Amino acid sequence: MPTYNRREFLPHAIRYFLRQAYQPKELIIIDDGESPVDDLIPEAENIRYIRLHSKITLGAKLNMACELARGEIIANWDDDDWYADRRLEYQVEALQNPKIQVCGINRLLYYDVRLNRAHEYIYPFDQRVWLIGSSLCYRKKFWLLHRFADINVGMDGLFVWSTTPDKVCVLPDSSIAVHMIHDRNVSPKKTEGAWWHPYQLDKLRETLGDDWECYQNGNLYHPQKPFWYLNEQPKREPAVKPLKNIYACLVHEELDCVIDLVKNLRYHDPVSPIILYNGGTNYSLLKSDFPFEKFGAVIYPNAVPLKWGYLHNFALKCMEFALANFEFDTFTIVDSDQLMVRSGYASFLAKSLASSTGIGMLSSNSERVLADNTVNRVAIQAYNEYELWKPLINSFPDGESKFVHWTFWPSSVFMVDAVRDLTRQFKENKLLQHIMSRTKIWATEEVILPTMVSMLGYEVINNPCSYDFVRFKTPVTTEDIKIAQQKNDIYWVHPVERKYNNQIRTLLREQGQSYTAGNGDIYVAHNMVPKPQPPEAFISKIRKIEGWLSDAEANMLMGIALKACKETENTHNIVEIGSYHGKATVLLASVVKTFNLNAKVNAIDTHDGKLGAEDAGLNIFPPSLSMFKNNIESARVSDKVNVIVDKSYNVKWEQPVTFLLIDGLHDYKNVSMDFGHFSQWVVPGGYVAFHDYADYFPGVKKFVGELLATGTYSKINTVDSLVILQKNILEKQSA
Known part of the structure; x- marks a missing residue:
């Protein structure tokens, strides 16, 4: 973090560093301001303050900090910007792809602290790939070969342009940072330019959360006021272990919509692998020239046509494939007419599950469906077959109290331990195999799999992701999208018509700049590293x-x-x-x-x-x-x-x-x-x-x-x- 005469902003920048969820971290502060700010620096083993006695360029300060850095990954940390507590975790995760050497953002949120106005800067995707310098995260080995230019403005662009576009990852989640406009910006912000757009102040306030008050009514730190965290312990968010997710997608028609789904998932989630299972009768559906693998999607081999309402085999086959080829924590079901509306899905699940144990499934309905139910027809059929299922029910401890569970299939999530036990049961349990050969239950995936998860001793809980717009046969509207994007727990919408020019698909593509990464090329920043095999x-x-x-x-x-x-x-x-x-x-x-x-x-x-x-x-x-x-x-x-x-x-x-x-x-x-x-x-x-x-x-x-x-x-x-x-x-x- 290079700094120069930013005394009022500096304490907040340090606070944002201290509360980062990613733990193995250090902050190196290079100060060449007119007066030292050492009185603002807390005593901490992972914060180093270096005071210079003469002013040097911003590029030179960055190089000096990189020289001192002990870590193999470096992140630029501006002294006047706001950063989300997930920023480092998010960017380090993107760098797990060995092809990527530097990552950052170029769709930017700005807050003018003087005029109380919000702006969004959208860098055109048809321009040469560029990232804002304050968001750069890169490997130290890369920096050694591509040092910052000894200048004050433009060294970030030169740094990114020193390598090829395939090594640069433009991250889709721009809400990891908010950039402040004030009287002493090194690079003046001309907000009337064509790439600048008005942004909803309420939406920006929601992004900043409790930190919004720090920038209101002169609340920024003044030299005359005592600095709060020299006397108080800074509030630190508990560390959350990163979660590895994998998507299982059943597709069966309209190749352009399959591609649209894959691009949508990859744009919002740059690291989670995608399994595509062709459940239709068009065997050549996925045999196209589209580079699925570059988007982190693998095609399930030897897929067979499936009948609507009997999708448990799709889930089980994809689960077996995932266990054999990948390391993961959660297994998310995605329908072919389902789309994602915001980034940060895996991190949201990780935070929601951080203090929970024994969970096997995230469902649309955690409660048992009882025998006197008159609404859920799938569960009614299961109770009609009670005598058929009874021997299996009695073979599990408290099996009687676990029958029946149900979930709405899109967006259902299974934990890896439950996935492992489920696949073993269907492969080895002869009684279960006999029952499956005779059952007349339809929507098997919605009732049999969650019921088995519960009978296996796992807890079935409500999915923390809202199902407000994941519905049955109620098409998503543009108004739904507007509402969904204003609520932090809504990640999915369903159903969206499987037509490429559908209004909702078109709207989401436009919002995601056609799901490009800002360089006119495909988005390639995924962590598609298979599970090691002997x-x-x-x-x-x-x-x-x-x-x-x-x-x-x-x-x-x-x-x-x-x-x-x-x-x-x-x-x-x-x-x-x-x-x-x-x-x-x-x-x-x-x-x-x-x-x-x-x-x-x-x-x-x-x-x-x-x-x-x-x-x-x-x-x-x-x-x-x-x-x-x-x-x-x-x-x-x-x-x-x-x-x-x-x-x-x-x-x-x-x-x-x-x-x-x-x-x-x-x-x-x-x-x-x-x-x-x-x-x-x-x-x-x-x-x-x-x-x-x-x-x-x-x-x-x-x-x-x-x-x-x-x-x-x-x-x-x-x-x-x-x-x-x-x-x-x-x-x-x-x-």
Whole structure:
């Protein structure tokens, strides 16, 4: 926090820092004002005050603070701005995406303390990506390569523009900060400009909450008044553990509306993965060119058509998929005609559940539906089948008192422990399976799943998110949206017609600047990091595929492929020469898909069945293309594989290569031709692997030996008959 003559604002800026929910934090204050402000600084281990005796530029002060910072993540903290207590937590969460190096906001709320007016500054999405400097949060490693310019105005823009747009995350929740307009702004605010808009004062007051009074009627601190927190302990908000959420969306019609839903979720929630389950009969619905993965959405494999009112299988399948592939705390159901109206959903759930234990589900109705109910037809049918369900009810402690529970399906939320137990019950409980084969209950998802959660011993509580505008067959209106956006506990609206030009969809898109991140490009700041899987999970996947690759070699290939894609920038082409039935292809593509790498496996092979070495006599096998395609299809990685049926040296290639695997014919001439055709495209720091580097194929050993002797490559490792080389970085400098 650089500061200069802002004595009246400084205590509040410190207070906003102290109450941040994110705990491992320190505040570095660099002061070059006309008089010191050390009397305003509380004694705290995590606050450091540095007094300068001569004035320097704002950029220089920022660089000095960054030098002193002990953390690996740095946030700029203006001395005259208001910050929400979730700001650091929100921004650190966005930086968990390894692709993102800096994040912040460019749709800004302003309060003019002189004129008691509110403004909103909306930076156009078709302009070069920009973030306001006071909101910047970035990695220290990034700052070391992109220091702030030694100037007073504009260093924030230069800082952001020093990298590529894909590394910049424009956060959608602008309410994490309110910027103050006063007589001593370093950069004067010309609020009559085209990008400035009037903002409702009451809405801004709601954002500031209790802090609103600090800026009213001269309440800012004056030197003559004693500073309140030197004598009183500052009020600190209790720390709330961040919550990991995942969305399960059942979709079945109108691709443009599916895309609209995905963009809506990603715009308001930059970190929660989205599972898309195609429950319709249009099997090609999600097989489009739209980059779902870039928006944090994964498509459930092998989805089957579902019948309305019998959606429990959709939920259970998505739950199993989530457990196998992700780490999460909450599992949120989202209907295809449901949309989000505000950001901060996961944080809101986290705060609402912070002091609660034993919860299994967040429901629209936490109370049991009793047997004398005459309104809820789904529950009535469950009681009509009581004798069928009785053996299962009696198998649980107090099962009788847990029957029946019901929830309105959209916006229902399940806790991870309940998800784990639910899926186990439906998979292993024979009695439950027998009942499910005979039940005539419709809307199974709305009554059977919450009832099972309760019978399993979990508490079913009311969802803290309001259901005011999550309704059954009552379309959402524009007036509903206006009301919803004024209430802090409303996150969802339903139903919204599944037509792209629907008035509500259009309104929400316009409010979200077409769900762009301010740079005219797609919003890519999601935390799409799959649950870590042991190497065995990948290796067991390829053991039945015919080929010659040991477990140890497979393990090495996985590690190098992942390392190569993580270490290099925008050059994620994996080239495999010699695929046969696809053993290594499936392995590499599975790594790419599981870790959401921006990469493609280019599998090059003639598939003519000729294997071995020309100088030792070739072995003739049946043509392998059909089996190769079957194997990559069965492994569900065909979308990550570019199949090229040809000799390597006939392939026209002009793209950087991150990782090159040579596993074609194993004589000196063919190895040399395979490598020679692609060597110029291997990036500095990229990797090359040669398979069958062994005495029984002397041509491979000879070529690798000569290649290492040139000094262009270094040997990284050898396991069994696989040798790994890395192209020296110095190649880039000499070029």
